[in-house]
Amino acid sequence: MGNHDARRAWMELTEHRHYAYRGCAPDLDEPTRAQGDLDLGVDAWLPYTEDDGEQPSVRIAREKAAAAVCQACPVLAQCRAYGLAETPDGKLAEPEGVLGGMRSLERHRDLIQRRKTAAPAVVLGAADSRLDEARTAQKQAVLSALARESDEELVAYRAGMDVRTANWHRAILTGLLGLDKDTASRGELLARAAELGVLPKRARIRPDGMHPVPAAPNTDGSRQRRIALRMTIQLVLPGMEHIPRVPRPTTPRRRAAVAPVRALRIVRTAQHLTLPVTTVLEAAA
Incomplete structure (x- = not known):
């Protein structure tokens, strides 16, 4: 879509007679919550703008919950048409957030696919x-x-x-x-x-x-x-990228020989020393 189509899609969305009943609209009793699901805030459809950042798992869960509300929205088709509209330079009119039940990533993928489908085959010659x-x-x-x-x-x-x-x-x-x-x-x-x-x-x-x-x-x-779907991450030595790398063969290690420990016995002997009894350790015969 061009810029004119983007403006037209926006007008068709905002002027729709059911636009006020969209799922992402503020609830009448709780204006900070979405009327389509009071467990979601009205900013669940918008990009995260806080300084501390948002964990990817939290963002994905939030966007999926917002997209689920869109499925029952009375202006789903009009909102999706606007979310997929393009600017004159070929970019999405709304590159972020959730619109028409589609996350930003899904809308960008749709844009790339449309470009591939619409792009004519390039025929070149050596003298072109x-x-x-x-x-x-x-x-x-x-x-x-x-x-x-x-x-x-x-x-x-x-x-x-x-x-x-x-x-x-x-x-x-x-x-x-x-x-x-x-x-x-x-x-x-x-x-x-x-x-x-x-x-x-x-x-x-x-x-x-x-x-x-x-x-x-x-x-x-x-x-x-x-x-290369089956490619595994591995280290590559400079200049040897073309050489196939296979796992190194593993051989069982030999355990080092351990000298046998000689048993010891305790012998008590009486000697004429300062101490009446002395304990002496001798190697067993």
Whole structure:
């Protein structure tokens, strides 16, 4: 939806004849509580704004309880339409809070899915002017480093920049070459670059290894988990990312030999000493 649609959705929601009876509206007797569920405050549908922060488990429980009230709301459809409306720059008109029974995360996922569905297939050729940006010095340095290394830190090192900048260039390259940065792998990006002549076809490409590497890594690692569901977290030695790693064989340890303890016996002897009786310990025969 565009900005006009967002305004229209807002008007259809607020001017609906049942808008005053929405579940998130303040209760007449207890204005700080929601009339759809008196156990919830009227701010349960809003983003948390306190300085001390909110625990994720508490936030999720609060949002789910608020969304459950929405299911019986008389303006559910109108509220959801407004919650999914977009601004001219392609962002949600209301990016936070619970609207139309949908949490912020769910509405953003819906937005991403709509973009994927509506996006036309990108058809590029080697002579396409849109690839000029992919042939700049920095992009070429990143592509060359990406062909030689699969570890993002080593890619950044060889490209002569920090990891964040290198990953940003990788994301731009992925989009320029017509790939989805959320699902494309490093191998797909390099193959596409070679196909379009952005990367020399004679370039030697190091394989990813046991698991595919994302073309455009992000900070939380969600793209890595998305393209390699069974990948386990493990340490990687620089320069050895392509070598398969297997568990080390375990062999039972031998117990060290322990010298036998000789039994002792107590012998009492009478001697002409200051003390009448002395206790002496002797090794048993």
